Amino acid sequence: MLRTEINELLTQTGPGTPMGDLFRRYWQPVLLAEELSANDGPPVRVKVLSERLIAFRDSEGRYGLMDEFCAHRGVSLWFGRNEEGGLRCPYHGWKYDYTGQAIEVPSEPETSNFCANVKLKSYPLVRRGDVLWAYLGDPARQPPLPEWEFVTVPEGQAYTSKRLQECNWLQALEGGIDSSHVSFLHSGSLDSDPLFKGSRGNAYNKGDLKPFFEVVDYEGGLLIGARRNAEEGHYYWRVTPWVLPNFTMVPPRGDHPVHGHFWVPIDDENCWAWSFDYHPTRRLTETEVAAMRAGMGVHSANDENYRPLANRDNDYLMDREAQRRGETYSGIKGIALQDSSLQESMGPIVDRTKERLVATDAGIIKARQKLRKAALALAEGVEPVGNRPQDQKVRSVAIVLPADQSFVEGIGEAMIAKPGVPQTTV
Amino acid sequence: MTQSGPISSCARAATAEEAAFRIDYPLAAARNTRVVALDVEAEEIVRRASEMRWAQARFYSAADPGHSLLTMSGRTVPLAGELEDSNTLVLVSTSGENAEAAATIGAACKARGIMTAGLAVTSGRLTGEALFALRPHTRILLVPAEDDDLFELLRATRA
Ligand code: FES
Ligand SMILES: [Fe+2]
Numbered sequence: 001m002l003r004t005e006i007n008e009l010l011t012q013t014g015p016g017t018p019m020g021d022l023f024r025r026y027w028q029p030v031l032l033a034e035e036l037s038a039n040d041g042p043p044v045r046v047k048v049l050s051e052r053l054i055a056f057r058d059s060e061g062r063y064g065l066m067d068e069f070c071a072h073r074g075v076s077l078w079f080g081r082n083e084e085g086g087l088r089c090p091y092h093g094w095k096y097d098y099t100g101q102a103i104e105v106p107s108e109p110e111t112s113n114f115c116a117n118v119k120l121k122s123y124p125l126v127r128r129g130d131v132l133w134a135y136l137g138d139p140a141r142q143p144p145l146p147e148w149e150f151v152t153v154p155e156g157q158a159y160t161s162k163r164l165q166e167c168n169w170l171q172a173l174e175g176g177i178d179s180s181h182v183s184f185l186h187s188g189s190l191d192s193d194p195l196f197k198g199s200r201g202n203a204y205n206k207g208d209l210k211p212f213f214e215v216v217d218y219e220g221g222l223l224i225g226a227r228r229n230a231e232e233g234h235y236y237w238r239v240t241p242w243v244l245p246n247f248t249m250v251p252p253r254g255d256h257p258v259h260g261h262f263w264v265p266i267d268d269e270n271c272w273a274w275s276f277d278y279h280p281t282r283r284l285t286e287t288e289v290a291a292m293r294a295g296m297g298v299h300s301a302n303d304e305n306y307r308p309l310a311n312r313d314n315d316y317l318m319d320r321e322a323q324r325r326g327e328t329y330s331g332i333k334g335i336a337l338q339d340s341s342l343q344e345s346m347g348p349i350v351d352r353t354k355e356r357l358v359a360t361d362a363g364i365i366k367a368r369q370k371l372r373k374a375a376l377a378l379a380e381g382v383e384p385v386g387n388r389p390q391d392q393k394v395r396s397v398a399i400v401l402p403a404d405q406s407f408v409e410g411i412g413e414a415m416i417a418k419p420g421v422p423q424t425t426v
Numbered sequence: 427m428t429q430s431g432p433i434s435s436c437a438r439a440a441t442a443e444e445a446a447f448r449i450d451y452p453l454a455a456a457r458n459t460r461v462v463a464l465d466v467e468a469e470e471i472v473r474r475a476s477e478m479r480w481a482q483a484r485f486y487s488a489a490d491p492g493h494s495l496l497t498m499s500g501r502t503v504p505l506a507g508e509l510e511d512s513n514t515l516v517l518v519s520t521s522g523e524n525a526e527a528a529a530t531i532g533a534a535c536k537a538r539g540i541m542t543a544g545l546a547v548t549s550g551r552l553t554g555e556a557l558f559a560l561r562p563h564t565r566i567l568l569v570p571a572e573d574d575d576l577f578e579l580l581r582a583t584r585a
Contacts, residue, residue: 001584166440213566216552269442312436345436347445356453357582359514359543362566365582366575406553406569 002352002368010371011168011349013265014050018375022245023049024137025378026387027146028264029274030125031055031132032162036063040082049136050267054078055125056098059085064098065134066122071102096120128152130160131274143387148247149395149417150260150278158278159292161299164307165263165340168349169246169271170368172263175339176248177363179226179240183209185338188328193335195277195288195297199254201398201426204228204236211238215363216408220244220391221370223415224363225407230400236426237407239397241415242367244374244386249396250298252425257284258396259298269348272306273340275299280395281422300336308337316341393417398426459483459514459585461576462495464528464559467520471547473498475576483585484508488527505534514583517544517564518576522555532563543579545571 002010013020028048035044036057043056045068054068054077068076070089077096081088086103088095095104100122102115124142125134129151135142150158165172175181183205190202208228216223221242230236238251249260262274275298277284284292295301300308310317316332323331332341357365374384385391395417401410414424438444461483463472469487476485476498486508487496495505509515515535517528535542544564546556549572557569568575579585 001582210565212561212564214557214561215566215568217568217570217572218552312440313434315434315436341436344440347440347448348442349445351445351448354448354453355582356584358457359516359541359579359583360566361582362543362568362579365578366568368582369575369578404558406557408552408569 001355001357004353006368006372007349007352009375010368011170012268013169014268018379019245019371020049021137022371022375022378022384023265024135025141025143025384026137026245027126027133027135027143028246029131029162029262029272030065030134030264032160033127033130033132036132043078043080043082043087045076045078046134047266048134049265051136053123054080054087055132056080056082056087058082058087058098062098063125063127063132064096064100064122065125066096066100067120070094071118071120072105094118098122129158141383144389147389147392149280149393150276152417152419153278153280156283157280158276159257159284159289159299160274160276161292161302162272162274162306163300163302163336163340164266164305165271165273165344166269166312166348167271167340167344167346168268169263169265171343171346171350172271172273172340173246173248174364174367175343176261176263177222177224177240177242177367178361179211179213179224179238179363180360183211185329185342186335188326189335189338192327193296194291195256195259196253199256199426201236201238201251201253204230204426208236213360213363214407215366217366217370218408220386220394221247222363222367223408227407233403234400235403237397237399237401237410239399239407239411239415241394241396243391243394244384245371247386247392249394251396251398252423253398254425255279257288258423258425260396261298273336275336279423280417281420295334295336298335300334300340308340310334310337310341312341312344395423397424399424400426453584457482457514457583457585458512459516459580459583460508460512461485461516461518461580462527462531463487463489464517464519464525465489465521465523468518468547471520471573471576472518474573475580478577480580480585483580488524488531491524491527494527505531509534509538509540512538512540514541514543514585516576516579517542517560518547518571519544519556519559520547522557522559525559528559528563535563541565544568545575545579547571547573547575 052068093106100120102118211226214225257277463469544560544567548570
């Protein structure tokens, strides 16, 4: 249960809100690189943290991200002409460069300096990996560029997708921290999904359906360890890192690529669920990429606007027969939609005053507490964690350890991302 | 609503407008929680939490190895009686002392199907004796827990 004020504090991320200010201390993924694939290509609308923006790639390949609406009379620059080093409003021809600076106002005399005083608010937009990242905060506080391993591995070793999720970011994130749902909701997928099946860890998973949990409070966020019985005197650990405010990674299975997520607020009632898969030491195979493109693993099959084909308008293609047969636990196909269908069903912003949390929800309780404290501390001038390279060079881990070892000691350096070093997995 | 085309059940049900019709009624306190401190420092944390208002939570100390279980006012009480009607038990340790008490309580909870949680309040340290004293007997463990985690856990679970 959360009081209404705290629910609002954590779920509202628009400009000037405490959580909004917190999010504005981090580089956030806002577009797939494929959305701005060519110089002078079509501009793309971006809504993030309740701000409506326009993104474009100019004639020299520079990325711009700025106020969607023309400074003159408020026309959407989505209709703009992207040409010769800037984006031109089609109404009266005002033209802006990639920083939002007006560079031409055709109605003014050629020698006028009017332009110099017209600038659309803009934010840095940079490419790392297959993702374009934006920073919407105070320029003086801009953190170093993102160092997440999935965007720093060599070309061909990562695949990233995004899908629209029609609910508040926090209930989506909480699904990523809520390890106890995996034994139920996703129980059908371990054997059938090509991106999960066939690892030794799966046998431990299925041999012990009631894991124990240890929630470790560490520098960048939380490490959530789920422990199951392995061979005599040993435990099988699955360790999920959560890095503030909205990043999680799923523990690996065998030599399959490792995956994880970001949940980025669009506005308070929608978010982008970002899903990535990568392998630290090898290229993804064609078969793997084909499966990811087809929406398997943590990905989903989407329409051209990145909305899942199975969505609330078609009841997520609910299959009661598959549910009855036990092929899927909820009747919905695929991990991604299994999660989002249920999270969307809670309503756009779930009313947390009505929850009945149980002790095994302690990870969620702790994450909310850390978010709340970070947002309130920032208002007092204390800078948050999670935006430093050392917080981001993190990995999930699957490992078998002696029963008398703390998992943090047992995994040691395994949770630190190191170029060319394989993931620790079972 | 101004939606064109057929409105399927999920499309309609998941809107903010429809969410507002979620019925409203008082929820009974779901958890009948017992909190047990395993050492003197943990007792301080538990005592502070016990001074707040709770629905049904009750607070104890097993810090003194001589006694089985003491209430916050120092009265010795039988474990079995206190576990009657309970469904959640939280063990709090700072030092790992009295691991036997943790084991006795853990076994009693297991026999009665009572969910156990543990707080290893070892500020700044990710491992230590408290972790190992609690681990075998708690389904979920916070390490290192902070002083206010007990309060947060109890409040979030409507204890
Ligand atoms: S069982 Fe968890 S939401 Fe219903
Ligand atoms: Fe899930």
